Amino acid sequence: MLKRGDGSSLVVDRLNDQASGECAPVTCFYFDFAARDEQFATNVLGSLLRQMVSGTGGILEEIRGTLREQKESTGGRRPQLVDIVKMLQLITSSQRTYICIDALDECTAAQRFRLFDSLKAILEKSPSARLFVTGRPHIRDEIETRLHGRVASVSVGPTSDDITSFLRARLSGDETPDAMDANLEAEILKKIQENIAEMWVEKIMLIIPSHTIR
Secondary structure: OOOOOOOOHHHHHHHHHHOOOOOOOEEEEEOOHHHOOOOOHHHHHHHHHHHHHHHOOOOOHHHHHHHHHHHHHHOOOOOOHHHHHHHHHHHHOOOOEEEEEEOHHHOOHHHHHHHHHHHHHHHHOOOOEEEEEEEOHHHHHHHHHHHOOOOEEEEEOOOHHHHHHHHHHHHHOOOOHHHOOHHHHHHHHHHHHHHHHHHOOOEEEEEEEHHHOO
16 A cells, blocks of 8 residues: 655655656655565555556556466466566656655565566666665665666755754644743753654665666
8 A cells, every 4th residue: 555655755746746747657655664564576566557557548558468468378367576577667668757665675675675676677678767765774785786776865864953843843732831831841852852863763865867777
C-alpha cells in the first residue's frame, strides 16, 4: 500500500507540477518498516508499472502482448519480476520517466538487492529515466556498489532552530496554557534539545541519472 513519506513528498509534488502536460510519468513507492515482510521487489516494481500504465492514458500494445503471452504460458499466474522489468524497460525507454522511492533502507536487504538489480537493468535501457531515492546514510555505499553509478546526495535533517520553532508552535497550542510558565517551557526546550540528537536519524536524498549507470 502506498502512503505519503515525509522524505520525498515535496519532491514528488514538484515533479508532478513540472511534468504536468508532458508525457512524463511520475511514479513513487513508500516503504513502511511495519510492512517490510510484505514489500517484495516484485510488488514494488509492479506498483510502479501500474502507475506508469495509468499515466500513459492506456496500455501500450507491446505491454498488452507481453501480458497476454505471460498469462498463456503460466496458466494465468501473475507476472514475474523479469516480466515486470521488461515492461518497465519498454515504457521508460520511450519517454522521460521519474521513479521515486522513499525510505529504501526500510526494505529488507534481500529484497533491496533484487530491487537494485532490477532498477539497474531498467536504467541501462532508459536514457531519459531518473531515479530519486531517500534513505538513511548507511545505504549510500550499497546503492553506489549495486548500481555502479555516480550518486548526487543531499543530507536532510533538522537544525536546532527548526526544532525550537516546531516545539514553540506545539506548546503555543496547549489547551491549558496556565499549567505552564516560562521556566517550565524553557526546561522542556532544553531537555528535548539535549536528547534530540539520539532520537533523530538523518536521511539522505539520492538522485541517480540513468546516463551515469555503467
